[in-house]
Amino acid sequence: MKIVIMGPKGAGKSSIGRILSANTGLQTIDTDRMIEDLHEQRDGHRLTCREIFAEHGESCFRQLECDVAAEANRHDWHLIVTGGSIMLNPDSRRLLRHDALLIYLIASPEVLWERATAHGTPPWLEGPEGRDRFAREVAFRDEVLRPFADVVVDTTEGTPEELAEQVGSLINEELAILSRSANTFGEIIRLTTFGESHGPAIGAVFDGIRPGIEISAETIQRELDRRRPGQSKVVTYRKESDTVHILSGVFEGKTTGAPIAMIIYNQDQRSENYDDLKDVFRPGHADFTFYRKYGLRDHRGGGRSSGRETACRVAGGAVAKELLAKRGVRIVAHTVELAGIRAQTCDYDVIESNPVRCADPEAAKAMEEAVLAARKDCDSVGGIVQLEIHGVPPGLGDPVFGKLDARLTSAIMTMGAVKGVEVGLGFALARMRGSESNDPMAGGTFVSNNCGGILGGISTGEPVIMRVAVKPTSSIAKPQRTLDVSGADCTIKVKGRHDPCIVPRAVPVIESMAALAILDLWEVQARLRPEWGRQWESASEA
Ligand SMILES: Cc1cc2nc3c(=O)[nH]c(=O)nc-3n(C[C@H](O)[C@H](O)[C@H](O)COP(=O)(O)O)c2cc1C
Known part of the structure; x- marks a missing residue:
């Protein structure tokens, strides 16, 4: 069993994941980092996910996602924080969904935008169209990811500690149900x-x-x-x-x-x-x-x-x-x-x-x-x-x-x-x-x-x-x-x-x-x- 955290940028995946990991003792895997590591291993250069996509094209990136998903899939009882489009890609999603509890984090569009741009607007969201592009991206993710979620948590309000506690108790409930087959x-x-x-x-x-x-x-x-x-x-x-x-x-x-x-x-x-x-x-x-x-x-x-x-x-x-x-x-x-x-x-x-x-x-x-x-x-x-x-x-x-x-x-x-x-x-x-x-x-x-x-x-x-x-x-x-x-x-x-x-x-x-x-x-x-x-x-x- 694996715990997979998914959601749009700004939903709190990494910060809540970090606290959850400390609370539960489960080790965290970050799929974005894994993609970058794997690419570096194969290519010899350290690039960000976005740079890999831009320089090597979509099919190379999708293959990296699938390879990382297959590797992450082997990590039983780990907390897997998913980034980018790994959960949107049906092939990598199929691998990550296997024997996993899927936690979907979401927040209001305003809060997501605020968090996504808190340390400066990322290049792909720059320009007058940036905010609309972001909203469309969030809506698309919601349509694709929500149906697969075992647990949905709205992170609009609450401190990361409170939210991690809420996610933790929902995971416990879900695991208790899943591990019971009494009837x-x-x-x-x-x-x-x-x-x-x-x-x-x-x-x-x-x-x-x-x-x-x-x-x-x-x-x-x-x-x-x-x-x-x-x-x-x-x-x-x-x-x-x-x-x-x-x-x-x-x-x-x-x-x-x-x-x-x-x-x-x-x-x-x-x-x-x-x-x-x-x-x-x-x-x-x-x-x-x-x-x-x-x-x-x-x-x-x-x-x-x-x-x-x-x-x-x-x-x-x-x-x-x-x-x-x-x-x-x-x-x-x-x-x-x-x-x-x-x-x-x-x-x-x-x-x-x-x-x-x-x-x-x-x-x-x-x-x-x-x-x-x-x-x-x-x-x-x-x-x-x-x-x-x-x-x-x-x-x-x-x-x-x-x-x-x-x-x-x-x-x-x-x-x-x-x-x-x-x-x-x-x-x-x-x-x-x-x-x-x-x-x-x-x-x-x-x-x-x-x-x-x-x-x-x-x-x-x-x-x-x-x-x-x-x-x-x-x-x-x-x-x-x-x-x-x-x-x-x-x-x-x-x-x-x-x-x-x-x-x-x-x-x-x-x-x-x-x-x-x-x-x-x-x-x-x-x-x-x-x-x-x-x-x-x-x-x-x-
Ligand atoms: C088809 C079937 C019929 C049973 N009929 C009875 C019964 O009439 N009276 C009874 O005390 N136990 C009956 N039992 C057994 C009890 O269900 C069982 O002994 C009780 O739940 C205690 O569980 P245990 O023997 O596995 O420890 C039956 C079991 C089966 C499979």
């Missing part, structure tokens, strides 16, 4: 969820989807039905149809490129069941931490911490899955362990035909019995879900902070009750030798897939395999020791309708989070290397 997932494909489990509705705004993609409410509903409460005896008895209403972004069955807003009304809250929880923290739930963080909490079902929020992810995930399917990517998750019972076989066709979503029909029966026994015993059980993503082309993910495994793991770990994610053979790799764990390559492909389809944070082209540990539901009717809001010891038996096992309903959510992460990274990669995008998008159409 939004993704960079290009972005899903924002809203709503609480006991409010009138929950919903999602899904943005960044290309226009013209066929998508229907039925497709989204089908996925939501897989996550819906009340679908079998092994999940919560809360009765919700989870009917999705698409409010925007889809016209005549196709995406328009506008945000896709979706809403799901809550129907069967029974908030009175939660009255006993008003002043008591449920062990294992988010009640205690939520209260400590915000100083208040919606005790009716956990509010934003409720598993109900994940319906919004499934609504967005359904669109992402559908889109990825058109590109040849198939995402399948299934229960491989529940209450300690492990699946021994894997048949995708049986996953949706048993209530625990296990690909082994025999193990599924035992798992179902284990959930029912736990429920009868006023208790709950956990399990492990395997995620398999087929058809991911090689090249997805970035080598450092944007690693594919890091992105997928982080996406899945945002789900409540998920306590572990392993990639490929995961923890078992720690007990192997390199000669066993490596995936040899022969005949143009990988001989094994112990790494789970990801090497160096980038997809190999083999299926991406992950396993997700889901803890037993914390809300149980068995008596447990806990604290109330005053810090006093007490005992709690959690009423309300809860999942005796979260695993079966977590399966479609895990698939959705994987789809959102993969689609987002796909869009990033397609922009990084357009020929990669064309290759893999056309391959799936062929």
Whole structure:
């Protein structure tokens, strides 16, 4: 992140920049000085920007601006004071806008003129036309620069110190907003969820989807039905149809490129069941931490911490899955362990035909019995879900902070009750030798897939395999020791309708989070290397 200060001559860029730099400790870069330095380095003569322009012509000057913008762009966490026309030139502006907060300083025309001529009228503003020329220049800059600004500050009044303080606090506000993604997932494909489990509705705004993609409410509903409460005896008895209403972004069955807003009304809250929880923290739930963080909490079902929020992810995930399917990517998750019972076989066709979503029909029966026994015993059980993503082309993910495994793991770990994610053979790799764990390559492909389809944070082209540990539901009717809001010891038996096992309903959510992460990274990669995008998008159409 860089802080870029722009504005017309006399707006206070340098003086405010200097104080900001002292206040924040950020080093300042002045693009005019950089241009002069670079020119001197190349030409051997020290000239001012204006002299360079006059002597060497516009194209030479524009090239210098672009080279300086590219260099400044590499200076993370610097204050970049822009002069001259560097922000007017689209090529250099594009470079400077990248990962930057743009501060636009402006003042009244009278004050700008006063400041610009305070130490004598610069040659380009001399003559009877000078003041009008300056006003036209300021108006032109305003038209071009204002739309790009994240923060606009009028410096007509105030001392440089006061103005620097004002700019500083606006930067802080902006950074606080930018660095928070508490309710939004993704960079290009972005899903924002809203709503609480006991409010009138929950919903999602899904943005960044290309226009013209066929998508229907039925497709989204089908996925939501897989996550819906009340679908079998092994999940919560809360009765919700989870009917999705698409409010925007889809016209005549196709995406328009506008945000896709979706809403799901809550129907069967029974908030009175939660009255006993008003002043008591449920062990294992988010009640205690939520209260400590915000100083208040919606005790009716956990509010934003409720598993109900994940319906919004499934609504967005359904669109992402559908889109990825058109590109040849198939995402399948299934229960491989529940209450300690492990699946021994894997048949995708049986996953949706048993209530625990296990690909082994025999193990599924035992798992179902284990959930029912736990429920009868006023208790709950956990399990492990395997995620398999087929058809991911090689090249997805970035080598450092944007690693594919890091992105997928982080996406899945945002789900409540998920306590572990392993990639490929995961923890078992720690007990192997390199000669066993490596995936040899022969005949143009990988001989094994112990790494789970990801090497160096980038997809190999083999299926991406992950396993997700889901803890037993914390809300149980068995008596447990806990604290109330005053810090006093007490005992709690959690009423309300809860999942005796979260695993079966977590399966479609895990698939959705994987789809959102993969689609987002796909869009990033397609922009990084357009020929990669064309290759893999056309391959799936062929
Ligand atoms: C699909 C789904 C359904 C859930 N259902 C319940 C539930 O019925 N009761 C409950 O106590 N927790 C449920 N949870 C888990 C809680 O949201 C989660 O345990 C809680 O927010 C605390 O977060 P933590 O377990 O990640 O620490 C569910 C989670 C998911 C993903």
